[in-house]
Each structure stands twice: as structure tokens, then as C-alpha cells.
Amino acid sequence: MKRTISAKKWREIGQGYFFMSPTIFVLLLFILGPILYAIFLSFHKVELLGGTSYQFVGLDNYSRVFDDERAKIAVWNTFKYVIIVVPTQTFLAIVLAATLNAGLKGEKFFRIVYFLPTLTSSAVLTLIFMWMYNKEGLVNFMLDTLGLPTYNFLGDPQVALAAIMVMNIWSTAPFFMVIYLAALQGIPDSLYEAAELDGAGPIKKFWYITVPQLRPITSFVFIMGLIGTFQLFDQSYIFSAGSGGPDNSTLTVVLLIYQYAFKSMGTMGYAAALAFLLAIVILIATLLQRKFSKEESLY
Amino acid sequence: MKKKWFAGLTMSTLLAGSVLAGCSGDNGESSDQGSSGGDGEKVTVTLAGWGGNPQEQELLQQTLDDFEAKNPDIDVKHEVIADQYMDVMKTRLIGGEGPDVFYLDAFEAPALIETGVLEPLDEYVTDEFDTADFEKPLLEAFQKDGATYGFPKDFSTLALFYNKQMLADAGVEVPQTWEEFRAAAKKLTKDGVYGYGVAPELARQYFLAESSGGSIVTDDRASFADSKVVEAIQPVIDMHNVDKSAAEPKEVGASWGAEMFGQGKAAMVIEGNWAIPFMEETFPDIEYGTAEVPAIKGEKATMAYTVSYVMNKESQQKEASWKLIGYLTGKEGMETWTSKGFALPTRKSVAEKLGYDQDELRGPIVTGASYATVWANGTNLPIITNNFNNQFVSAFLGDQPLDEALKAAEDQANSEIDANQ
Numbered sequence: 001m002k003r004t005i006s007a008k009k010w011r012e013i014g015q016g017y018f019f020m021s022p023t024i025f026v027l028l029l030f031i032l033g034p035i036l037y038a039i040f041l042s043f044h045k046v047e048l049l050g051g052t053s054y055q056f057v058g059l060d061n062y063s064r065v066f067d068d069e070r071a072k073i074a075v076w077n078t079f080k081y082v083i084i085v086v087p088t089q090t091f092l093a094i095v096l097a098a099t100l101n102a103g104l105k106g107e108k109f110f111r112i113v114y115f116l117p118t119l120t121s122s123a124v125l126t127l128i129f130m131w132m133y134n135k136e137g138l139v140n141f142m143l144d145t146l147g148l149p150t151y152n153f154l155g156d157p158q159v160a161l162a163a164i165m166v167m168n169i170w171s172t173a174p175f176f177m178v179i180y181l182a183a184l185q186g187i188p189d190s191l192y193e194a195a196e197l198d199g200a201g202p203i204k205k206f207w208y209i210t211v212p213q214l215r216p217i218t219s220f221v222f223i224m225g226l227i228g229t230f231q232l233f234d235q236s237y238i239f240s241a242g243s244g245g246p247d248n249s250t251l252t253v254v255l256l257i258y259q260y261a262f263k264s265m266g267t268m269g270y271a272a273a274l275a276f277l278l279a280i281v282i283l284i285a286t287l288l289q290r291k292f293s294k295e296e297s298l299y
Numbered sequence: 300m301k302k303k304w305f306a307g308l309t310m311s312t313l314l315a316g317s318v319l320a321g322c323s324g325d326n327g328e329s330s331d332q333g334s335s336g337g338d339g340e341k342v343t344v345t346l347a348g349w350g351g352n353p354q355e356q357e358l359l360q361q362t363l364d365d366f367e368a369k370n371p372d373i374d375v376k377h378e379v380i381a382d383q384y385m386d387v388m389k390t391r392l393i394g395g396e397g398p399d400v401f402y403l404d405a406f407e408a409p410a411l412i413e414t415g416v417l418e419p420l421d422e423y424v425t426d427e428f429d430t431a432d433f434e435k436p437l438l439e440a441f442q443k444d445g446a447t448y449g450f451p452k453d454f455s456t457l458a459l460f461y462n463k464q465m466l467a468d469a470g471v472e473v474p475q476t477w478e479e480f481r482a483a484a485k486k487l488t489k490d491g492v493y494g495y496g497v498a499p500e501l502a503r504q505y506f507l508a509e510s511s512g513g514s515i516v517t518d519d520r521a522s523f524a525d526s527k528v529v530e531a532i533q534p535v536i537d538m539h540n541v542d543k544s545a546a547e548p549k550e551v552g553a554s555w556g557a558e559m560f561g562q563g564k565a566a567m568v569i570e571g572n573w574a575i576p577f578m579e580e581t582f583p584d585i586e587y588g589t590a591e592v593p594a595i596k597g598e599k600a601t602m603a604y605t606v607s608y609v610m611n612k613e614s615q616q617k618e619a620s621w622k623l624i625g626y627l628t629g630k631e632g633m634e635t636w637t638s639k640g641f642a643l644p645t646r647k648s649v650a651e652k653l654g655y656d657q658d659e660l661r662g663p664i665v666t667g668a669s670y671a672t673v674w675a676n677g678t679n680l681p682i683i684t685n686n687f688n689n690q691f692v693s694a695f696l697g698d699q700p701l702d703e704a705l706k707a708a709e710d711q712a713n714s715e716i717d718a719n720q
Contacts, residue, residue: 048393050414050612064718069711136552155549157693243685247693262386264682265410266719 097180449607453642456667496565
């Protein structure tokens with residue numbers, strides 16, 4: 001059957017591809033090409049500087065991950081980060097959205113105020129927070145005033161990652177809050193009215209109507225949060241000046257990939273393998289999340 | 300028919316390609332254009348480096364102006380790379396867009412030399428250039444297998460910076476030995492002031508770590524878990540955790556040693572030449588002095604940090620590039636560049652002429668050059684440093700004993716090095 005494609009058909013196909021060709025070209029060059037190249041790199045020992053050389057090493061780059069102590073630390077740090085940040089920011093976003101949708105006075109004003117942190121670029125945000133986290137900075141001043149112990153947030157391995165977590169929750173929760181706010185408009189008032197007639201209070205209404213109704217959105221927020229947190233890089237990079245220190249406490253997977261790709265020579269292939277594994281992990285996490293949420297999701 | 304659509308596809312791909320290619324056409328121009336130059340035409344040499352303070356930039360510009368006046372056929376295009384210098388430089392070298400001449404830190408030099416992207420400079424050197432005039436350890440940092448890949452443009456060593464007022468108040472003499480130093484730090488620690496503001500990183504502790512005969516690096520592999528190294532460096536940990544007379548800048552809210560010193564939170568710091576202009580500008584009211592780093596077991600020791608000019612092997616303008624390097628690291632150019640003391644001359648003759656060894660603040664720093672350990676050691680030092688720093692901080696903060704920390708760091712460093720082979 002395939003052989004009988006008529007000349008006219010060919011022309012149509014040709015025209016279609018002709019019109020698509022600029023897009024195809026861009027996609028190939030900037031998306032598909034780099035992905036394939038990265039996969040190619042991950043199976044080679046690559047030396048780019050001074051006479052580019054590729055030496056096929058099979059799965060060596062992948063097996064190396066399991067012997068690499070720093071990779072383990074990076075994975076553990078990233079895991080801790082994801083497990084804490086994603087639920088917290090999702091929960092915070094939903095609560096913020098619900099309160100801002102409750103019909104209080106000055107709602108619009110607070111919507112703007114709450115949204116502001118999202119507008120700061122993460123680099124600037126990190127630099128500002130580093131000032132506040134300074135041993136003599138605002139955060140320690142407040143802790144001290146309240147009679148709480150102060151911390152060396154920038155230098156103490158025990159609290160450095162937590163400091164980044166707080167910073168990120170603060171800046172990303174409002175973004176998801178806006179998404180929830182939009183979704184809240186779509187919940188029919190009749191449901192709340194019916195619940196009120198049945199004698200439900202505000203908290204019950206929140207748990208039994210708002211939360212279930214927002215489920216598809218929660219699924220979306222969760223997946224986006226997962227992807228975002230797995231890719232944590234800039235904050236910990238700036239925080240530790242690229243080293244992942246103190247004592248590897250802010251070393252994340254992407255920061256490790258960066259270090260192997262650009263800091264040490266001849267490890268580009270290993271970095272590509274790590275990046276590829278990270279992509280697989282994110283994929284699996286997303287699939288699992290979708291399965292558990294049992295949602296015929298739109299995303 | 301078939302042909303037609305295929306031609307169409309090719310055409311549009313080419314069109315799109317040329318549009319995209321147009322975006323990136325500008326960068327390489329300077330070095331490509333120059334290649335066609337020759338008789339009578341001006342050639343352009345690009346020089347890339349990181350920025351310094353405004354006065355330093357001015358001095359460099361003046362040196363470059365002098366060079367251009369002497370070599371009217373050469374145009375120097377100076378590029379300042381603001382941040383992540385080595386990342387930018389490596390990427391540009393890979394892409395074939397590297398500058399003709401650029402700065403290279405001794406710390407990064409061995410690895411870059413090994414990749415073969417640098418031009419050996421020996422064949423360009425004339426007798427007049429006088430390589431014997433350079434401080435030998437500084438020059439050796441840029442040599443490999445008898446070939447010289449760069450000439451050091453300037454250097455600094457570490458010296459002890461002390462707050463005169465605080466020492467006088469505590470009735471402490473400027474410490475000459477490490478034992479005196481430790482005792483002095485104890486006395487000087489009070490009311491939120493620490494005796495010693497310490498940077499817990501290998502770049503600063505290297506000379507101390509090797510002072511008992513151990514070595515940090517052996518055959519390009521980490522060997523710092525050696526008990527001799529642990530023993531040598533233990534005092535720094537003890538000053539922080541036992542004496543409580545030392546702290547790192549972060550612990551008092553400063554970003555580096557001289558800032559901590561300037562804010563009056565440390566009575567003594569061990570810093571380099573770069574701290575002097577900083578103190579002048581930011582903390583002009585602090586009365587301080589400098590001295591040589593306290594002797595360890597009767598032996599004087601310190602670190603030296605140096606940067607050289609190197610030439611890109613792919614340069615189209617090697618002759619002109621060499622003229623530039625030769626001038627900048629030559630007696631005349633170096634004298635202009637180091638004349639204000641932001642950087643110290645690596646040539647003995649220039650150092651003598653400028654008389655920095657007599658300078659009250661810079662004297663101890665210059666004196667250190669003769670016995671300093673240069674901060675460079677083989678191709679794997681960056682990996683070794685990264686692992687050392689990570690674990691050393693945790694020992695410094697008292698989270699784990701030093702020997703265990705260094706053992707873990709050494710193992711990790713060596714496994715990374717082995718995996719890279």
C-alpha cells in the first residue's frame with residue numbers, strides 16, 4: 001500500500017514538511033540534537049580541550065556513579081530537599097490560596113504582596129538571603145531577640161541545606177498559590193452551600209471540598225515542584241560559591257554535574273551520564289506520582 | 300516532483316541555517332581578521348584576564364598603552380572576564396574562540412598545560428629577556444618537561460597581619476614562632492574578638508600541612524591523610540575547638556579574612572598583598588602591621604600565589620602575541636605594572652629597583668618569596684583541594700576528628716582521580 005502514494009500525495013507531504021522545516025530545524029539543532037549528543041557523550045570518555053577525543057567506554061560512566069561517594073551525598077541531599085520542599089510548598093500554596101479566596105478585606109492587596117517573592121530572580125534572591133543569613137544578619141538578629149539560638153547558616157553543614165530549603169519554599173510557594181487561586185474560582189459555590197446546610201465548618205469545608213476539588217491541580221503542582229526541586233542548582237551554587245560546601249552539605253545532583261562537566265577536565269562523559277540518570281529519576285518520580293494520584297490528569 | 304520538494308527543504312534549511320549562523324558571527328572576528336594582516340597592516344592581539352580594582356585596571360591600561368606606542372603595528376584588544384574565569388576560558392578554547400594571550404593561575408596551570416592548548420614559549424625567548432631574572436619557584440610553576448608555557452606576571456605571598464592597637468592592649472609582642480602565635484591568639488581573644496581569623500582551606504593551609512615533612516600530593520594523588528600532615532595541621536583545629544581563639548570569617552559574619560580583620564573581629568589574620576589596598580580603601584582607620592608568617596619548628600614557611608601570561612596554541616598572531624607577553628613580563632612592562640604595589644614583581648631586578656623589600660607593609664610579603672611554597676602541584680590539585688576543603692571544614696567545626704576527616708577526603712579524592720584516568 002505504501003508504494004502507491006501518488007505524486008499528489010507526495011507533493012502534499014513535501015509542502016507540509018517544507019512549511020514545518022524552520023521549526024524542525026530549530027528543534028533538531030537545539031533540542032533533539034543536544035539530547036542525542038548528551039547520550040552519546042555519556043558512553044564515552046570525553047576530552048574536549050586540546051584536540052577533542054572520544055573514547056568509547058561502554059557503561060563505565062554509569063557504573064562509576066555507584067562508587068562515587070560524592071554522587072551518593074548529592075543524591076541524598078537532593079532527596080532530602082525534594083521530600084521536604086515539595087510537600088511543604090504545595091501545602092503552603094493551597095493554604096495561602098484558600099485564605100486569599102475566602103473573601104476577606106484587602107484580598108487583592110495581599111495577593112500582590114504574596115506573589116512578589118516569585119518575581120525576584122533566584123540569583124538575586126539567594127544573594128539577599130545570604131545577607132540575611134549572615135552570622136550578624138537579620139535572621140540571627142531575630143532569633144536572638146526571641147531568645148532562640150543563632151546559627152552560622154552559611155558555614156555550618158548542619159543547617160546550610162535547611163537554609164536553602166526555607167528560601168526556596170518562600171519564593172516558589174506563591175507561584176503555585178496563583179495556580180491554586182485560579183483553580184479555586186472553578187469550584188462551584190453550590191458545593192459549599194450544600195456543605196454548610198449539612199453543618200460543615202470552614203475547616204471541614206476546606207478538607208472535604210476544596211482539597212478534593214483541587215486534586216488535578218495538586219497533581220500538576222506536585223509534578224512541577226518535583227521537576228524544579230530535582231534541578232536545584234543556582235541557589236546552592238551561589239550559596240557555596242560553586243563548591244557544594246560546607247562539607248558537601250549543599251551539594252546537589254545538578255551542582256555535581258556542573259562540577260564534573262566544567263570544573264574538572266575530562267569528566268564531561270561522566271557528567272552526561274549523571275544528567276541522563278537524573279532525567280530518568282525525574283521521569284520515574286513523575287510516573288509514580290501520577291499513578292498514586294490516580295488522576296486522569298490533563299498534563 | 301520529488302526533487303523539487305527536496306530542493307525546497309534544503310533551501311529553507313539553508314536559509315534558516317544562515318540566519319542562525321549570522322547570530323554568532325561577531326565574536327571570532329577579531330582573531331580571524333588579524334590573520335590576514337601582514338605587511339604594514341595593524342594586527343590585533345586579544346588579551347583576556349579577570350578584572351582588578353580600578354587603579355589596577357588603570358595601571359594595566361597604561362602598560363598596554365606603552366606597549367602599543369612602542370609597537371605601532373600591534374593593536375591590543377583587552378577583554379575582562381568578570382566571573383568564572385576558567386569556565387569561560389576553557390569553553391572559549393574548546394570552541395576555537397580563545398584569546399591570543401591570557402592570564403593563567405599557577406593552580407590551574409599543570410592541567411591546562413597537559414591538554415596541549417598552550418604554546419611553549421621557549422623558542423621565542425631572547426637572551427635580552429633574561430629568564431634567570433625570575434624568581435625560580437614562581438617560574439617553575441609554569442614549566443613542564445623542560446618547556447616553559449608562561450611567564451609569571453606578579454605574585455603575592457602570605458604574611459601575618461596584626462592589629463597594632465589590640466596587640467598593644469593585650470601586651471603581646473608580634474609572634475615570631477607558631478608557639479608564640481598560638482599563645483598570642485589566646486590572649487587576644489576576648490569580647491567577641493578572635494585572636495586568629497583563619498581560612499580553613501587548603502590554599503591557605505598547604506604550607507602548614509607540609510611543615511612536618513608530610514606531603515599533600517604524591518605522584519599526582521592525594522596523600523594528606525598521612526599522620527605527619529594531620530599532626531602539622533592539628534593546631535589550627537585546636538585553636539578553633541580547644542583554645543577557642545580562632546574563627547573563620549563566616550562565623551562572625553564576614554566574607555573573608557581581611558574583612559574580618561578590618562571589622563575588628565580578628566586581631567591577627569594571615570593574608571596576602573591583596574589585603575593591603577583593600578584595607579586602605581575599606582578600613583583606613585585600622586592601624587595594622589605586617590610580619591612574616593610565624594616560623595614553624597624553627598623553619599620559615601609561607602604560600603606564594605602567582606599568575607602568568609600564556610599564549611593560545613591556536614593563536615594566529617604568535618609573533619605579536621609573544622611581543623606582548625615579552626613586554627608585559629619584561630623588565631620595563633613589569634616595572635610599570637607593579638609600580639604601585641598592587642601586585643609584586645616576579646623579577647628580582649624589578650623588585651630590587653622598586654624597593655618593596657624596604658616597604659613597611661610589603662616587606663614581609665616580598666621576603667617570603669625566597670622560601671614560599673608555590674600554590675600549584677600537578678594536574679589533580681583542583682580535585683584534591685575540593686575534597687580536602689569539604690572535609691577539613693567539618694573537622695574545623697568539630698563535627699569529626701581531623702584524621703578521620705582527612706582519610707575520608709583522601710579516599711574520595713583518589714577514587715575520583717582513578718576514575719578519571
